[in-house]
Amino acid sequence: MTKRLSIIVVENEPGRARTIVDGLREAGDHDVLVIADEIGLARRIAERNPDLVLIDAGNPSRDAIEELTLASAPLQRPVAMFVDESDGALTRTAIEAGVSAYVVAGLASNRIRPVLDAAFARFHMMQKMRAELAETRRALDERKMIDRAKSILMRAKGIGEDEAYALMRKAAMDQSRKLADVAQALVTAAELLK
């Protein structure tokens, strides 16, 4: 029986944290601690001396964790090590999933690999959901913008809805721009002319 791995997940959002922890539980019986990205983060991590730290690759607090990867005194072993180019496929998966993993030096790869695979899969899933949400939001914003531009045109020119829409479409095609961009320009101009 090998010792349980001590894992820290840095995540502010409870829902995301739960998703990651659930994934890690499936990979084995490990000691998982979730901490928020906060003041004194590096100190808290160092105190616990974990085997693995998982954090969103885009989290600015990564910069504070970096200094844990260095031996703070000569002859002392570095606390943690970034999953580097040692495994190209694994690194690529991590990049796609938007996660950074700091693994203690010298940990056997057969122990850490299942945990990383599970964690990366969860991060990847959340990354996809986040991208889809952003896309939905963007589409909605564009729709709203186009509607606003349309009503400005209708009022200004005394034309109907279909005609206003056709006018914008034509302008977009003539200038090879996106319909939403034309609408945005129109709304901006209308606000300036108020």
Next chain:
Amino acid sequence: MMLPLRLGFLPLVDAAPLIVAKAMGFAEEEGLALDLIAAPGWSALRDHLAQGAVTAAQMLAPVPVAQTLGLGGTARFDVLSVLNLNGNAIGVSMALAARMQGHDFALTDPWAAGRALLAARSDRLRIGVPFTFSMHAELVRYWLECLADPLPPSVEIVTVPPALMPEALALGEVDAFCVGEPRGSVAVDRGAGVLLLPTSAIWAAAPEKVLAARKGWAEAEPDAAGRLIRAIWRAGHWLDQGQNLSVASEILSKPAHLDLAPEIIERSLSGRLVISADGQERTLPGFLRFHDGAAGFPWRSQAAWIGTRLAARHGLDPATAGRLAGAVFRSDLYRLHLGPAGADMPAASAKVEGSLALPTPVASSRGKLILPPDRFFDARIFDPDLPG
């Protein structure tokens, strides 16, 4: 046919050469279509560059040196040019400032400022910097070691993400900070701290940010590298001309760049810093320089200085580290791509750092180069041939 190129940066005032190269058309003149990509932090930007998500990036000068010494990552970078000299400010929390009553906060005397800081500390002095491998960390350490050698264990230099710095100061997690602009001015405006000293007072010619690319890229793509180095060099020239100050501040203030009021950005570009929330101002010539006096030249001796400092702290051999580091700053590529463009090149690629107390004419390709003072505040010199 425009050549597309992805360039990574952090939203800081000294990203200006990259932002201006695009905004003022210097990149376009070179046939480059720059795509500027903001990163959330230094480790993320380093990884983006290592993994090829960006082709070149703004980087803390010590990062490429550290990587070459085997510290903090395995990717290898070349430094193609220096983006700016200095531009950082050291500040203290309101609580610490209150205990420094006798100090004048003139921002000109590192001895007086350092003594006042050390005297005012309680049981502990924790200084926040943005990254482990940074000139912020190196210069703060150099400064305080001159005042108290060895540094007492109660003095700690820790990494705090700049966005959290005002909160960290208010909570007492850190007592002081050294950050790049506009972070210092933002901390002042939020009433979180008072500025104590610019890093230019510690080393007048400290390299701060550099233009970095993956090792070997500039040789594999000499055409693209040449265009990029030239566009950024011209942007630096434009930035160092006083009449462009307000336009530069406007450009940097845009949401895609720093997303901050132009007035705050103009403080560091003009060297007129507001040091406290009650509006006290200090004029600091040479606070931040982009171009004049061959500021963009990647001196091998600058890299060697960084290398020997890192080596001393991480138990590496200083002479070897200095030699390895020197090779990271590619003055050869800089000459190759800028010499024909009309830049006045110094005859040497390394100098004795800290030897110039006054502006000094030096041997150069066009014979007009005057190097500005490059003194360390303690008048020490660093000879790259005799590191350690």
